[in-house]
Amino acid sequence: MDISTLHKIYLSCSSITTDSRKISEDSLFFALKGENFDANTFAKEALQKGAKYVVIDDSKYHINEQTILVDNTLKALQKLAQFHRNYLKLPVIALTGSNGKTTTKELIHAVLSQKFNVKATIGNLNNHIGVPLTLLSFNKSTEIGIVEMGANHQEEIAFLCEITQPDYGYITNFGRAHLEGFGGIEGVIKGKSEMYDYLLNNNKKVFINLDDHLQTKKSELISRFSFSSQDKSANVFINEIKADPYVSVKHENEIIQSNLIGIYNAPNINAAITIGKFFEVSNHLIKNAIENYFPTNNRSQLSRKGSNELILDAYNANPSSMKAALQNLIELPQTNKIAFLGDMFELGDESYNEHTAIVESMKNQPEIEFYFVGKEFYKTKTTHPNFHFFSTFEELKMELTEKKFENKYILIKGSRGMALERIVELL
Incomplete structure (x- = not known):
């Protein structure tokens, strides 16, 4: 099927989705493939849930005129999007x-x-x-x-x-x-x-x-x-x-x-x-x-938990954003500061050096107490009166259940996979 024809079908539908759990009435469902799934297998289910059409790339899941067979569903989705962008101008x-x-x-x-x-x-x-x-x-x-x-x-x-x-x-x-x-x-x-x-x-x-x-x-x-x-x-x-x-x-x-x-x-x-x-x-x-814009999704959010003020910045982290967040914490006039820092992901061969650089750069900040969390930070473990290292979140959790924080100014920063927003409930 050529893209212009597929585009007309798309325009006749109420919405588009690649998630079989989010099928709405008269929607267009694209059956994509991943490393651990093949959404072609959900073609029949999508139609039963109310999809108007289903785009597939495996002929054995072809059911009727509502199933549209293409060579590759991902490429078809991308070409359709490009065509639609030009259509709207x-x-x-x-x-x-x-x-x-x-x-x-x-x-x-x-x-x-x-x-x-x-x-x-x-x-x-x-x-x-x-x-x-x-x-x-x-x-x-x-x-x-x-x-x-x-x-x-x-x-x-x-x-x-x-x-x-x-x-x-x-x-x-x-x-x-x-x-x-x-x-x-x-x-x-x-x-x-x-x-x-x-x-x-x-x-x-x-x-x-x-x-x-x-x-x-x-x-x-x-x-x-x-x-x-x-x-x-x-x-x-x-x-x-x-x-x-x-x-x-x-x-x-x-x-x-x-x-x-x-x-x-x-x-x-x-x-x-x-x-x-x-x-x-x-x-x-x-x-x-x-x-009137307020940040969401754990991005630089300021909140309170008891007597503590929190900067929750746990959506994601890399060396550049980590340094910026720490510099901001250092420059703020508040006292009794604490930083919970989680591993930074996707750094490859540079991971050890980048985590080490963060730790080393904080050695001359005696007014801040640091909690480093994750296996990458744990590899850089060093003795320092203000440093605490935990290889897993569970280890940190055990530590925090025995501590009570009051009147602290707290930064929480880490990669998404660390899910450090869980710390909030432990404070």
């Missing part, structure tokens, strides 16, 4: 980076939604399946689309750009994340810069933080709309940045007070301001959007 903003992608995406969405009907990546559905599903969530009423792109190896961003065909792009930063897949920091830079390559080769525009000199250099040949807190020649100049502990910025004599913790969130806020200005959202509406 709406402006699309793509963003990637090592840290801050999702927060930046949500801030941009909040700002642009003050003026436009905007749809954006839901959660972190930012890979080779999530990006097509995001594009297929756009419809004729969508005025601007925002697509978050994640990657852990070379050529992934290039591939996602070919599907998405963005008109605008933004890279939050180059950080020490997914070093295993990218093959080191130079590989990260090369991989993320594939977005710049696409924008340059297709005469598109990039939003750029002039305070990030590497981003500035990598994008110098592309049409740019810039922001800066240092360079007054930028399209958008940010007069002042503070974090105590919530980040506030000053732009055109207007102070914008966010609900985000940590000075490292300032560029995310500034990017949203800049993109709002580019699309002619008024200063008043930009301020309103940012001041």
Whole structure:
């Protein structure tokens, strides 16, 4: 079946899904395959649950005219998404980076939604399946689309750009994340810069933080709309940045007070301001959007547990974001500080060195008590009056059941797989 015909079928359906547990009436179900599953086996079940059509790539599961046989369901999904993107012809903003992608995406969405009907990546559905599903969530009423792109190896961003065909792009930063897949920091830079390559080769525009000199250099040949807190020649100049502990910025004599913790969130806020200005959202509406945005999903959330104040930043971690979170903790004026730090994943051969570097850098911070959790941090175990090492979460749990924390200022930071938000219930 050709893509244009499949697209007409898609338009006749109420929604699209790749999860047989989330079938809705008259939906289109794509039967994808993974290492441990084959959704072709759910074709009949999907129809019974109310799917209007099912796309399969194994002929033995063909039932009737409601089952559409293709060579490869994943490739068909990706081609359908690209076709739909061209069918709609709406402006699309793509963003990637090592840290801050999702927060930046949500801030941009909040700002642009003050003026436009905007749809954006839901959660972190930012890979080779999530990006097509995001594009297929756009419809004729969508005025601007925002697509978050994640990657852990070379050529992934290039591939996602070919599907998405963005008109605008933004890279939050180059950080020490997914070093295993990218093959080191130079590989990260090369991989993320594939977005710049696409924008340059297709005469598109990039939003750029002039305070990030590497981003500035990598994008110098592309049409740019810039922001800066240092360079007054930028399209958008940010007069002042503070974090105590919530980040506030000053732009055109207007102070914008966010609900985000940590000075490292300032560029995310500034990017949203800049993109709002580019699309002619008024200063008043930009301020309103940012001041009414609250982080979710364990991302830099400030909360209380008894007499303790918590910065819960347990959604994910890599060496760059870990250092930024720790630097923010160090600079805050509060006393009685504690840091619970969990392993950072996907660092490959650099894992030991990166975990060691975090530990070593904290040896001269006597005012903070550190709890290092996970087998990677445990390998770096060293004697220090303020350091505690635990190879597993269960070991930490045993320790915490015997301790009572009062009037502490606590940072919780670790990779998603560590699920350190469980600490909150133990305090």
